[in-house]
Amino acid sequence: MKIPYFLKFEDEHLISLHQYSQLPDWCKYPLHFALERRYFKQPQIELLSQQLNQEPFFIDLVQINAKEPAYIPFDINDRQLYLYFMLKGSLLYTTGDYRPIIRTQPNTFLMSYYDIGHYFAYAQQGIHIAFVVSILPEWIEGMYQEYDNLKDILHRFKNENKTYDTMYQCRMDRKIHRWLYKIYSYSQANIGAIDGNLRKYISYLLEHYDQVIREQNGDLAYKVKAYIEEHYCDAELSVKFLTDYFFLTERTLLNVFKRQYNMSVQEFYTELRMGHALLLMQQKGIGIKDVYMEVGYTDERTFRSALERYLKRR
Incomplete structure (x- = not known):
């Protein structure tokens, strides 16, 4: 699938990493099946992005070591749906003119969509870890006709004129952490097995999110x-x-x-x-x-x- 976004760091700050054994010491989550690892190092911030682009998903495990508060610029190149997990820390997302969109809380997840444009993620000092899954809407549409809340999110994504929208941000319980672990700890080189693993556990996560939204709509x-x-x-x-x-x-x-x-x-x-x-x-x-x-x-x-x-x- 089309790569949904690009981090806007200068090339001089990019360090090539060909193996997960080369990851920085502060990195606690190696993504063994990642096909691309981008490590940006500046005096005030280090950022490691481990990516797998395999339709219908784009997987990105982003880990940030902020020595001081910093804005992280990124461009979104294609209107896309995201399933977003904040494993550690907190990030404030803003528009290109610094208008706040959402502050993601630690140990939470949500769905969102963003249109083409320029954005920032603001990181306070400390370690921040986010697991981001971009999903082709056609895949969700074909799989989840009976889930009303997912259908509503798809309708808003396809028909509303909003530049961005964020859905309900909910707590991750042990079940969610277990499913996530099944994804990012997967180490087999067989691309077919990885594909089946991703589809299985992302399906579980989407179904759970639909249920949580249904419960929270009346909260x-x-x-x-x-x-x-x-x-x-x-x-x-x-x-x-x-x-x-x-x-x-x-x-x-x-x-x-x-x-x-x-x-x-x-x-x-x-x-x-x-x-x-x-x-x-x-x-x-x-x-x-x-x-x-x-x-x-x-x-x-x-x-x-x-x-x-x-x-x-x-």
């Missing part, structure tokens, strides 16, 4: 989270607004959300606002006197206090 905490992610820059957003919008008591809202996501509602939308504000200040040169209105605050003093607390936590 109150997820509905609140999805609403906040879409409206966190609205000045009217508050705990009071959310209780009225969802017809809940404040106690029910706070308890349900914190039990599911281990943070309060206010902490969640404040994190989104601060992350967006820092991007605007760092990349677009917007000052505090202007940026606070862009991220949902009505006065500068309240924004400064929230930003100071946010930076201290980091």
